[in-house]
Amino acid sequence: MSNQLTVLIPCKDESLNILPCIESAQSIADEILVADSGSTDGTLEMVSERGGCRVIEREYVNSADFKNWAIPQASHPWVLILDADERITKHLAAEIRQTLANPDKNIDGYWIGRQNHFIGHRIKHCGWNRDGVIRLFRRDDVRYQERWVHAKMEIAPERVARLKETMLHYTTWSTDDYCEKLNRYANWSVTNYVAEGRQPSAVAIFLSAPLRFLQLYLFRGGFLDGIPGFQVCMYSAFYSFMKQAKLWEVSHGRLESGAEPRQAVYSAE
Incomplete structure (x- = not known):
């Protein structure tokens, strides 16, 4: 019970992505928390119609500020941040379940690699193949540094490990x-x-x-x-x-x- 997971999905105007994102998260999440910053394209209506998600809303200032506001509202002690254009694969879901079944007390966060796509095409080179983000972490121990963009998580390097499996990232559709x-x-x-x-x-x-x-x-x-x-x-x-x-x-x-x-x-x- 103590190792339950909230999947936090920050979003705004993500009608193209939100349902596939939620579908990919449902196999691993004990709670799906959608944090919306003013969608006007029907995103929240789609989430409501689907059901099974908790929704919180607030004005967007920048990514770090918004996520730092949303993280403490997760119901469970472990959080996985999943952007709407990202997907959890079944192999990554299995690894996360195994990791949280007996978490290392010396680790507060985990790097996850991303398979990046451009307009639906997998990009395997040009630096995109090296992409990784800290997304799985202890709710009460980790926050983002205050920056307007590309904010890093404030976490000691020795308290971070890396998962072997990767998530899918559909960077853009147009x-x-x-x-x-x-x-x-x-x-x-x-x-x-x-x-x-x-x-x-x-x-x-x-x-x-x-x-x-x-x-x-x-x-x-x-x-x-x-x-x-x-x-x-x-x-x-x-x-x-x-x-x-x-x-x-x-x-x-x-x-x-x-x-x-x-x-x-x-x-x-």
Whole structure:
């Protein structure tokens, strides 16, 4: 009883993903907790119609803030965070059950690898094959650091282990959605940069994109994933450029006379 598991699913406007995500979690979860941040596309209606989930709602500030609010509301001492675009495989579910049947008292969290997909195509190279996240952890002992994006969990390295099995991650189903996501993440990254005192660099603006593309496409084998791999590498390179360009804009962008100064913090939307 003490090792029961809450699967926490943070979401907003995830009507394409939410039901398959819940279906994949139900075999392992003693509770499915859906934390919604203002869906308007029917996501919550789909969750309600399906049944079997507890729903909590709150305004979204950033990922770390939202998850740190939701984690303590889990009913059980172990939590698995599962984004709506992720799926638990039957092999991973079996490993999690085995792990929680007799958890190591010296371990507070577990890394889980991800099999990443782009528009439905599995990406096996270009760095995406090395992806892993800490998602299974003790509810009362682990929180995210306060950052706008790419926040890490505040947990001592010696208190973390790694599961062998992986989850599925369907990064995007359309290029339109992916471009919006990259722009949003670039904005949040710049907010982090400004808070850290990072200064814009002309060299970074010129070189970040081509160097990133070469790293992923040639040295990390992105070319082996065909057209989907080429697209992933190109988008990743453009994302690197956007972060540098937006950082430059904060301090050097010229505004129309009388306009309000640019802000370092971008909207969460």
